[in-house]
Each structure stands twice: as C-alpha cells, then as structure tokens.
Amino acid sequence: MLVLGWLVWDIIENTARNLQKANIAAGYGFLERTAGFGIIQRLVPYTEASSYGRALFIGLLNTLLVAGLGIILATILGFIVGIARLSSNWLISRTAAAYVEILRNIPLLLQLFFWYFVVLRSLPGMREKWTLFDGVHMNIGGLHVPRLVPGEGIWLVIAAVPVAIAAMLVVTRWAHAHQARTGIRPPVGLINTALFIGLPLAAFLATGRPLHIDLPVFNETGPLLRRGFQAGSGMTIIPEFVGLLLALTLYTATFIAEVVRAGIQGVNRGQTEAARSLGLRSGQTLRLVVLPQAMRIIIPPLTNQYLNLTKNSSLAVAIAYPDLVSVGGTVLNQTGQAVEIVSIWMLFYLGLSFLTSAVMGYFNKRVALVER
C-alpha cells in the first residue's frame, strides 16, 4: 500500500512538473476555447468558430451514429449467416461458414483499409457518377442519396409511430386471448403490418404530405468546375462513414453469426423434433420454439459483440472519420491536454459499456429461464 501510494504521488508530481514545463494548464477550461478546425460530418450545427467542447460533442454523436447503425446491420446479417450456417442446404451452409472463417481471421483494420483505400477510392471521380438505383448514386465523394425535407405537420406522422406500436401490442394481446378461447389464431402479422404502415401513412396523407424529397442534382454538362453533384442538393454520406460502417458490419457479423449458431445448437434437439411432430412448419419451429430458447444463450455474448463493435468504431481514426477518438486526437494535437482528452475518452467508453450492459442485462432477465 505504501509503495503504491508513493508511486501514485510520484506520477502526479512528475505529471504536474512536465505540464508546467510544456506550458499547459491542467483542467477542462480548454473546452471553451475556439477549435478552429472543420469537421466533415456533423449531425448538429458546428463551424470552425465553435468550441473544443462542441467539436468533441460532434465526434461523440458520430461515434454513436456509426456504432448504432453498425449494431443494427451486423445483428441482421449475423442472424442470417448464423442460421444459414445450420441450413440443410450444403451450399448455403458452406458459403456461410466460408464467410465467417475468412473475415473473422483478418484484422479489422486491414479490412477497413481495403474498403476505404481500395474499394471506395476506385469509384468514379467527382465529375462522374455510378448509379446504384434511381436516386442513389456513388462516386469518390461518397454516397449521394435523396434528402427528406420535413414540412409542417410532420410531428403528427412521427407521433403516429408510437400510437401504431401501442395498437400493435393491443392487437397481439387480443389475438392471444382469442386463440386461447377459440383455438383460432387471427392473422396477427398481417394486421400488425397494416397498422405499422397504415397509421403513419394515414397521418401523412391527412396532413397533406408534409415531407418533400430533395434529390441530389447532378450536372453532366456545363463548365468543368460546375459538373458533378451540386452542393446543397440531396444528402451526401461521406466515404469514411460508408467504409467504416461496411468494415464494422461485415467483421462483427461473423462473430454474431458464431454466437447465434452456438445458441441454436445449444437448444436440445428434442425441442425441434417435438415441435415438428406437433405439426409446426420449419419456419415456425425456428421462430416459436428454437429462437426464444436460443436467445437465453445468445444474449450475453451478443452484448459483448455490441460492445466490441462500439469500441472498434474508434478505428475511425485510421481513415479520419471524425468520431470521438479522431476528433479528440486533433484536439490533443492542438492543445496538448493529453490527460483531459484521454479521461474524456475513457469516461465515454466506460459509460457506454455500463449502459449497454445494463440494457442487455434487462433483456437477458426477460428471456432468462424462470427457475422456481
């Protein structure tokens, strides 16, 4: 204990002396100062005149954006691949296995470099485009998609979504009760889909279509400097974001696929056989019998993968996607406030870890076996 205390004291003293020598004032006061550098992707207003604190906040939002989207996409892909690996179709299961074994064993950073420096850099130049489908184009400047411009009354449409979800819950309840009473299951899926799409759509039409689509404008002719996509039209998703999202999704999906496969294989075979002998179709068996039980095994390691994806999103710094670490690195270079920046990073990631664990812990409790 004494030795440890002395060590800590020594470290603090050294740090204070070194900071003084480098003329750096300790503390978080620097967050108020003007940043003076631009950021290529911002979800909320930011200019070069904004403060360092604002810049870090922009970075934080960017991290959350790429991690959140990555988690959703990786989960979808991971579940598909994980189930495909257990398919009775030899080709499908082998393809899924090959995908998992290849991408899982290559460092994420290398994959990120591949997508960003090779694939996205070989897209057509700024004055050309490559059309994926109507309204969605790609070139070296990024992904150009239509932008949705909300008009007046859009809040009604947005408010219709929770209303629809509430209605869906009511319908599901009623359907269960109806099935228990009469043995006939109403077409819940159909009704719910209709509700989920119909209610917001009705609100949308009723308020006079308060959403207008701003297509990206592309000039093919005219003076050379005016060709290409016009600034201010449509929405441009920067290639750094596309590359990072691709790499994170494809890499993490392999791990999620393995988690899902292990979870499904962890469910006793008797369960599948019993379900089949009750007359459930294979899709129903998977959805109603196997997956709910597999979720118990899947959720804890799945949480880990979500955390890994979030932490791995910090690789953004390698391709200069402005996430928290990348922006923080720039601030660090400008101000030299190493201790403060690193502490902000650590606090953010630790906080996120705890939050994710808490949320997934709640989910886990809900699906866990109730033991008596």
Add this chain to the structure above:
Amino acid sequence: MSVTTDTFVRDDLLPAKAPPRNTVGVVGWLRQNLFSTPLNGVMTIIILAFIVWTVTPFIRFTLIDAVWTGPDRSVCATATGACWAYVKAYLPQFIYGRYPIGERWRVDLVFVLLLIGLIPMLIPRVPYKALNAIFLIGVFPVVAYILLTGGHHQFVGSLIPSSLMAPSPLRFAVQYAVFSAVILGLLALYARLAGRPISRTTTPAAMILGYIAVILVLVSLDFGLVPVETANWGGLLVTLVVAITGMVAAFPLGILLALGRRSNMPVVSLASTIFIEVWRGVPLITVLFMASVMLPLFLPEGVTFDKLLRALIGVTLFQAAYMAETIRGGLQAIPRGQYEGAMALGLGYWQMMRKIILPQALRIVIPGIVGSFISLFKDTTLVIIIGLYDFLGQIQASANDAKWASPVTGLTGYIFAAMVFWAFCFAMSRYAAFTERRLDRGRR
C-alpha cells in the same frame, strides 16, 4: 388323412434391392443437399451465381492476370492483376522493417529459437513440458531481447546522489543490492510478525530478485553485437514482438488479477475488478494513445521510453485484463471440492493455487487463451496509429513508394497481408479447436 402344408418358410435372405436411382450417387447427393425443396433449389442457384460473381474476379486478379516477376513498377503499371513482383521485392522489408541487412541473421535466429521452443510446447505428446515452459517464458525472452537490441546496456543508477558515488555500473549494482536487501528485510519482518517460518517467505522473493539480477547482468554484457534501435524495427518482427511480449508479460499479470478478483480481501478484489473492467471497457486505441502521450508525462525528467516500449506497456496492461477474465473462467470451473480438499490437507493459499488449482484451471482455459491471443494478434495492427510500422504498416507504407507505385500495388499489398494474417489466425483457431476437443474427451 394327409395334411398338405402350403406354408412357405424362406430359409435365406433376399438380396437387398438397389436403392432408388435418385437417392444415391451424385444425383442423390445433389437432390438431398442442394435441391431438397423448390425454395432450396432457387437459393442454391442464387448462391452459386453469387460465388461465381465474386470468386472469378478474385482468381483472375490474384492468379491469371497477375504479374509475377519484374524489376520495377513498369511491369505493373498497366497490369489488371496482382503485382506479386512488388511483394517479392519488398518481402525482406515486410519481415524485418528497416533492420540493418547485415544483422538480419539475429532476427532469423530469434524466429528459429521461437519455433524450437514453441512447437514441442504445442504438441501434447512431447514430454518435458515444464522445462519447455521455463525455456519459453524465462530464457527465450532474454535471449531474444539481447539478440534483437544488441544488449550491452549501460546501467548507471540514479537514486544515489552523484556526489556520493560517481555514475557507474557499480553504483547501479550497489543500488540493486540495497533495494533487494530492503525488500527481503521487510518480508522477513512481516513473516516474523505473522509468526511464519522466515525462510519460506523470503526464498521465493530472493529467487525472483536473483533472477532479475541475472537478467540485468546478461543484458549489460557486451556480446559484440551491434546495437539496433527499435525505431529501425518493423514488419512481421514488430507484429510478433508486440503480440508475443504482450502475451507473455500479460500472462502472470492476468493470473494475479484473476486471483485478486476472486480474493476474499475486499480491497484487493475491488482494485482488481476496477482495473479489469476499466481496461476491458475502453478501446485499445485509446490505451495506445494513452501509452504514447500520457506515459511520458508520468515519468521524471530525463527518463524516456522509446515508442515500441510504450506500445508494449499499453498492450500488456490491456491484454492482462482480458487474460484475467479468461483465467477467472477457468478458476470458477474448478469444483469447490478441490479447494476444500487442498485446504483440508493443510496447504497454504499460494501452495493450494500453485499445486492444485492453477494447473487444472490453466489446462481448461487453453482454448480461451489461444482465442485471446488471436484477437491480440489481430489488434497489433493498431500500433500503426501511434506511428509504429508493423507488418500491415510496412505494407501500407511501401505501397506508396515511387519505385513500385501502380494502380494495383495497394490492393496487392492488402491481399498479401490478409493472406498472411489469415494463415496465422486460422492455424491458431484450428489449434484451439483441437485442444478443446482433446480436453472434452479427457473429461468424459
């Protein structure tokens, strides 16, 4: 009255009929595995088309259209396939970085020693595992360190004021002797107060201090090797140094942390838990940043660590947290009866751990340890971000070299890097699966 019997009893088996034509052979296999239902058939065709669509260009690029030999970029400038000539020209750089050409035999020797130590360790049937482990963990790192850096360190000591004693190796030796004596004295005092035999408490500590002294003497000896700065290291050498040092150094630390987390002493358990959770909660990049920008701040004036050492410290602490959790899993899998049995025999805590619990726990977690090493191996690529040139960094840097720059150079480099990393990681994961199966069989 005659009884006619028309019962018929067959006294031999009928030969089996040939199975239906469409359930055997290639056709049967196809029907069963690829076209069992119409939906399956459609999926098969879609996947097949997808495979052809992705694999054909890859094979064309890497094999058919590839350029295999050539002196410089002119052969690859117009190529539509991989430029393997470039990989061939840069291979030494990819392996050694900027390590002086005349000294590269030292790196080779280290690689060979590593293989000599590692291969028998990995094959379960080879005997003398304990000796082998001592060589790998105790001897090999020291030899490798001396070979790679050149050794011949000048220790001069800094704690005793220069007015009392001029800076010299002797001053360092005196300091070390005083330091060791103080530690041993404190331990003896503690043992005395706790009423334990003094020799049993101090002997392990004395052995550790003696071992460190031997290492210090060895690295300060002049073997006539030219010193090579770590700034000149690069390529696969750096990747392996970071991964293996991180692993070897993190191993004992991980064991201590795992034991600490399960300890009954609240302070120790809390401190270990906080340490583990903090390192596991943050990305490796922030740890590396911290090691590269914050460590220099923590040190007294005049003391500097080189970049590689800073990265190694960061990686080791990070890896130790993950190792601790893996090992804790093993500790928890040991039945309580083992602990109780050991205690009933009168073994002390460390004796119980060393002789009963750890040997069993560590054997269980071998697959987990290999898995954790695979992630560390992949994560070593992140040292690029703090300016070290590992295998990937070296490839990335060389692709822009004017001598070989061409449209396909970058992609070729990445494919080569991917193949090498893949081969390493895949082999290790197969090994982990193999030990897992073996352990499973042993327990059944």
